[in-house]
Each structure stands twice: as structure tokens, then as C-alpha cells.
Amino acid sequence: MPYLAPANPEIQRPVSTTLIVLSVLLALFLNGLPWEGVWLMLRPDFVAVVMLYWCTHRPLRVGIGLSWAVGILADVADASLFGQHALAYTLLAFGGVALHHRLKMFDLRQQTTQVFGILALTYAVYALVHWQVNGYMVWPYFLGCLTSTLLWAPLSIMFQAARRMRVDRE
């Protein structure tokens, strides 16, 4: 691979497959915790944020196909229609892959605004499918989009710390 001089050297650190798989499983677990009422509305979509992180930082390893598969698992977990999460996560992954060069140039604050756009699209697609099939909308659902965006910065810092630890050990 022709290595361009990376703007942010952190990004080119190696990532183990275990970390990716574990983070996705952990995200599914966090989504599955017994959230109720207001907390359910405010719950960030952990799976979406984690998938977006890997799509922007490892676009060659985690791409649209894998996001789609994770979406199908999320559909089974949430008992939503088959393909509802999958469709949303496909678009999410495409957004991530398409914007990954740009995100590398940005700092966390600028990244967050970009990420908000992608997540808003994901949430809108999910809600749109629901609206088409069932004919009504629950507006507080979009609060989750804001909390998911707020999750981006802490998650990025955490993952980078995890990768740095691994590099230090080696």
C-alpha cells in the first residue's frame, strides 16, 4: 500500500482483529442493557458509533459489507424488521468510508460535526423505514442521534489509548 505521510500518525497504528470484534460485541451488549423510558430515548446507538469509528479508521478492514452483517444481527436483537438496521448501517458505513480521508485531517471537535451529519442520516433512514411501514413517528427517537454524536469523542480517545497501549507493549 502506498503509504502517504499521515497527517495524524496515531491513525496508522496497527489494530488487532480481536479489538474490533470485542468492541462490536461490547456495543451490542451495551445496546442490549435494560434501558427504559427516557433513558431509552437518550441511549446512544453504541453499535452505530463503533461501526462508524472502524469504518473511518480502518476502511479496508471494516467496510460496508461487515456493517450490513452487524446491522442484520442488530435487527435480530431488536426484533426490528429484517434490513432496517442493516440499511441504516450500510449508509453509515458508506458515509464513514467516503469521509475517512477528510476525518483524518480534522481534530476531534471538527470530526464531531461531520459525524453528526452521518449519524443524523442513519437515524433518519431508520425512522423513515419505520414511518413507511407503520405510519407513525416517535420524534424523541432523534435525541439518540445527539447522544451518539457526543459519544464520538470519548470513544475515539478510548480506542486510541487502547491501540497505544498495544503498541507500547510490543
Added chain:
Amino acid sequence: MTDNTQSFQFFNRGPSPAVRLVFFVVLSLLLLFIDARYRYLESTRSTLSVLVSPIQRLATLPGVLWQQAGDFFTTQRNLVENNKSLHQQHEHDAAQLLQLQALQQENQKLRNLLTLPQRGELTTQSAEIVYAEHDVFKRKVLIDKGANANVQIGQVVMDDTGIVGQITRVYPWLSEVTLITEKDHAVPVQVLRNGLRTIVFGAGDTSQLSLRYMPISSDIQNDDLLVTSGIDGIYPPGIPVAKVVKIERDAAYPFARVTCLPVAGVDKHRHLLILSGLPKLPERPTQEPAATQNLKAKQKK
């Protein structure tokens, strides 16, 4: 492609993201269409649920631990008080149960005299809520009895006070209960006071129910108890469903707006009862009017 070395794989990126996007979007839309229209994918879903359910089970663990810790630290005084009130309740219920048995006998005899079909006996199966659905849009819970315990789609779920919902999907070890507060979930009911028949619908975003298409002049009052009418063949007759809490009669509209609250602790309990052995309805006439078919389809949703 024969020279499939590590470095070669690096460049072998396959189709471009746009092509993949179109492929997976079309695939998702196809799945959505098939699932929403025909529901062909239930077996695939239950197969995949085997993969996901360990994570879900694990996720319910913190809640269960919290509850167990709460149980552990219950004081003795609480237990004694609880026991006392349960005993009182039991004595009260026992008196009523004796009466009920006498009434049942009497009812049976009267029905024999009038040559009416007997009321079916209901058998129940207890189940525990594993977790509530993690979706803002839906009001569903999953319970720990599935195909392994002969649970079937369409069975009615209740708690000790009234109807909670209906089983809408069965997995190998779990089944999904749609609560009566789910948007547009319909239960055919009767006002206990005067036998007025109507249908109660879930409101979706709140834990309320509403009666639609009640003419302004209809005889309905606050605190009226709505019980299942049993004429649908799904819900057994006479089980409490909801209580009327608010009636708005506006002369500008042909229908009154009636708000009800469910009698059962729809959002509260952990233990539920699944009813089986529902009364069999006589066979339908072969030609059904289109209108009733539509209503049936709506209920099944």
C-alpha cells in the same frame, strides 16, 4: 488472482464503495419488503437469534443482579407485613372463589338448560420477562418461554389483574409479547356495566389506551371497566383490560375521545401468565364479507 499473496491482497479491494453501497441497500430493501409484506424470514430470524441471545442474556444480568441484591436486603419487617397482607388478600379471595365455584355450577346448568355451548376452561403457563424491547418505537417484551414450551403465536398473556398483551413471535427459547399499549394494537372489549361492545386501541408512545369510534351519545362513564368480549376468538371473555379515565365529548366531532388506562401492570411486572386452550369458535361461513377480513388482518398486526 492466482498469486494471492499478502501484498497483493492489499490492493485487491474489490468493488468500489459506491457499488457495494448500492448492492447492500438493494439487499436491505428487498429484505425489508419481504419481511414487512410476507414474513417469510421467521425461521432465519430464530436461527440468528441463537447467535445473538447469549449477548442479550448477558445484558440482562446487571438488572437481575440489582434485583437480587434488592431481594437480599429486604428487611424482615417488610416480609412480615407482606406476608400478612397476602394472607388477608388470600382469605378475601378464597371467599370469592367459593362463590365463584357455586356460580360456575349454576352457569353450567343454565347453559345446559338453554343448550348453549359451555365456556372453555383456561389453562395457564407462567413465564418471566427476560427483557423489554430496546426500541423507542415499540412496546414489546420478551419472555423466557418459547417454542420449547409449546408457546404459539396469538396466545394471550396476562398478569394477576388483567390482559398484558399477545404473543407475536416465537423463538426457540424466547417469545415476544406485544403489549396492549402498542400503537394500533386492538382488543375487542365490552363495558362491564352495560355490555356495550367496542374495540380498545393502544396509543403507542404513552402507556394509555383509547376507544375510537365511540359516538358522542354512547353510554360510557369515567371509571367504567372494560373487559374482553371474547367474540374475536383470540381473547377469552371477561378478563379486565382497561379502565376509562377521561372522556372528551366535543360536539364538533362525531366521536367522543375516550382515554383509558390498562388494568394490568403492563410496564411493571416480571411474572406473567400465558393462556392456552382458548375456546374454539364455530367455523366461519365460507364467504366472508371483505370488511371483517380487513378487521381481522388489522388485529393480527
